[in-house]
Amino acid sequence: MLTGEATRLAGSIHSLALMPLQSMVQAQSGLWEDGNLLTAWFESLNRHFMGSMLASYIDFSMLGWLLFFFTLLVYVISKDQWLRLRGELQHFALFDSLTNLPNRRLFEDRIQQAIKSTRRREGKFALIMADLDRFKQINDTLGHHAGDNLLTQVGMRLRNIVRGADTVARLGGDEFAFIIQDIEDYAGVEYVTDRIIQAIDEPVTIEGLPFSMGISMGIVVYPDHGEDVETLLRRADISLYRSKERRNCYTFYDKDSDDYNRKNIELQNELRQAIKQGELEVYYQPKVDCGSHHIKGLEALARWPHPEQGMISPAVFIPLAKKNGLIKDLTMLMLQKSIEQISDLYHQGIEVALSVNITEENLEDTNFPDEVAYILKRFGFPPRCLELEITEDVIIENIQNATLVTEKLHGLGIKISIDDFGTGNSSISYLKKLPIHTLKIDLSFIREMNRNPDDAAIVKTTILLSKSLGLSVVAEGVEDELTLQKLNDWGCDLAQGFYVCKPVPNDTLVDWIKNSDWKPQYRTDQTFPPQQALQQKTPLNTEPSAGTETSAAPEPEATNPPSLKVVRNQQK
Ligand SMILES: [Mg+2]
Numbered sequence: 397m398l399t400g401e402a403t404r405l406a407g408s409i410h411s412l413a414l415m416p417l418q419s420m421v422q423a424q425s426g427l428w429e430d431g432n433l434l435t436a437w438f439e440s441l442n443r444h445f446m447g448s449m450l451a452s453y454i455d456f457s458m459l460g461w462l463l464f465f466f467t468l469l470v471y472v473i474s475k476d477q478w479l480r481l482r483g484e485l486q487h488f489a490l491f492d493s494l495t496n497l498p499n500r501r502l503f504e505d506r507i508q509q510a511i512k513s514t515r516r517r518e519g520k521f522a523l524i525m526a527d528l529d530r531f532k533q534i535n536d537t538l539g540h541h542a543g544d545n546l547l548t549q550v551g552m553r554l555r556n557i558v559r560g561a562d563t564v565a566r567l568g569g570d571e572f573a574f575i576i577q578d579i580e581d582y583a584g585v586e587y588v589t590d591r592i593i594q595a596i597d598e599p600v601t602i603e604g605l606p607f608s609m610g611i612s613m614g615i616v617v618y619p620d621h622g623e624d625v626e627t628l629l630r631r632a633d634i635s636l637y638r639s640k641e642r643r644n645c646y647t648f649y650d651k652d653s654d655d656y657n658r659k660n661i662e663l664q665n666e667l668r669q670a671i672k673q674g675e676l677e678v679y680y681q682p683k684v685d686c687g688s689h690h691i692k693g694l695e696a697l698a699r700w701p702h703p704e705q706g707m708i709s710p711a712v713f714i715p716l717a718k719k720n721g722l723i724k725d726l727t728m729l730m731l732q733k734s735i736e737q738i739s740d741l742y743h744q745g746i747e748v749a750l751s752v753n754i755t756e757e758n759l760e761d762t763n764f765p766d767e768v769a770y771i772l773k774r775f776g777f778p779p780r781c782l783e784l785e786i787t788e789d790v791i792i793e794n795i796q797n798a799t800l801v802t803e804k805l806h807g808l809g810i811k812i813s814i815d816d817f818g819t820g821n822s823s824i825s826y827l828k829k830l831p832i833h834t835l836k837i838d839l840s841f842i843r844e845m846n847r848n849p850d851d852a853a854i855v856k857t858t859i860l861l862s863k864s865l866g867l868s869v870v871a872e873g874v875e876d877e878l879t880l881q882k883l884n885d886w887g888c889d890l891a892q893g894f895y896v897c898k899p900v901p902n903d904t905l906v907d908w909i910k911n912s913d914w915k916p917q918y919r920t921d922q923t924f925p926p927q928q929a930l931q932q933k934t935p936l937n938t939e940p941s942a943g944t945e946t947s948a949a950p951e952p953e954a955t956n957p958p959s960l961k962v963v964r965n966q967q968k
Pocket residue numbers: 695753785815
């Protein structure tokens with residue numbers, strides 16, 4: 397026996413189900429004499445909904461009961477499925493699917509809970525923000541699948557370090573975070589962070605190969621460094637930022653680092669604008685032939701004339717650009733400006749190789765060679781006169797991308813030079829795998845080679861190695877004549893350093909070349925006999941004409957190239 401809402405519901409379902417059948421029977425029996433079946437059916441439907449005929453079907457047929465139980469069954473099953481789905485969705489919303497650790501949302505909720513409970517007990521807890529070192533290189537080298545495998549293993553290790561009441565969460569990428577409850581003093585936190593460093597220090601095996609990483613951490617303590625979630629997270633991030641500069645270490649929050657960070661953010665925004673507006677300048681540091689003393693190369697170096705702080709050191713703004721994703725734009729700006737400026741020199745008859753420093757971001761970008769080719773074509777600068785300098789560490793850490801991009805650059809006729817050679821800590825087998833043209837011996841060896849026999853041996857051996865592999869070799873950091881003479885005796889090709897010349901701004905580059913103690917190298921193609929070169933002083937920032945090698949030739953005023961002095965005693 398059914399009553400109330402259930403009875404009315406079942407009755408309506410029953411009525412609706414039978415209605416078309418009933419209409420058909422009525423139509424067959426000639427009830428609808430006017431033949432308008434559709435109109436009559438709608439009238440019938442209306443009566444059913446208005447309840448006028450409900451009473452006639454209160455006595456349920458078998459079909460009505462079947463429909464009712466079917467509806468009830470569907471409802472029960474759906475509810476069960478929905479509850480299960482809702483549970484899964486809640487887990488998905490609060491836990492990281494890769495490591496099964498709490499995600500950022502749940503972590504922030506746990507901080508809130510920790511603040512409440514710790515305030516009641518008048519105790520302390522520590523919040524640690526952590527970031528893996530070198531994860532990106534492993535991820536890039538072995539692929540995302542291997543990277544995920546690594547993060548899963550790291551997640552398990554970190555979970556085993558903390559106590560049950562503590563929290564370890566994955567906030568995204570290679571960022572993890574911890575809440576260490578009920579600490580008595582900072583030494584207690586240091587005990588945990590030391591264990592975290594040890595756990596990550598242990599190599600992780602991926603595809604049968606061991607990989608070692610590091611972990612950098614920023615720490616805040618409640619209530620010493622903040623009393624709400626936002627402040628604690630922000631200050632932990634600032635401390636992490638400081639740790640990332642040194643890597644594989646931890647830093648407790650202090651106010652000085654906060655001020656430092658605020659100034660850094662201001663400078664970072666100004667740098668972004670300066671790059672966007674093309675305000676960075678190019679200075680050129682010459683390279684000369686150790687034997688003939690010809691000026692063979694110019695290395696483009698970025699300089700930032702800040703409107704208030706004066707010239708900001710590259711040691712400050714290059715790392716800042718790297719950390720804030722600006723380095724690619726900075727490199728492209730340097731390439732564009734320097735190729736434009738030195739192509740002008742080339743069109744005036746000077747043969748000189750332009751070197752530009754590039755970074756790992758360029759090696760990761762397979763479009764980079766095409767972009768460089770476009771700039772070269774635009775300014776009519778020959779690819780053989782462009783050399784891209786990459787540090788040894790960048791090559792090693794990005795060997796797969798480096799192979800792809802350097803081969804493409806080599807195919808365009810652009811040369812590749814290894815910068816700071818000898819300072820990397822890995823095998824030199826890449827020298828025979830990649831299309832490398834030049835090795836630049838790091839200045840730390842050159843500066844000490846007259847005093848330290850070990851450094852002299854390294855320099856001599858590197859020159860021999862380069863020659864054996866058919867590579868050109870450049871010595872950086874040449875600061876006196878004796879060093880230059882020795883390098884020449886040992887077979888070194890080019891020298892760069894303050895003895896040759898300190899970096900020269902573009903505005904005075906032509907004057908320097910004309911008046912320098914070192915000899916300019918003139919173009920030898922027929923359209924540019926030496927006597928035509930550089931005789932007319934033309935501003936270098938003039939627009940190049942149509943990109944042809946001959947069209948920008950100035951009219952000769954004198955028949956001989958600039959005379960050269962012999963004295964070279966400027967220690968700059
Ligand atoms: Mg360099």
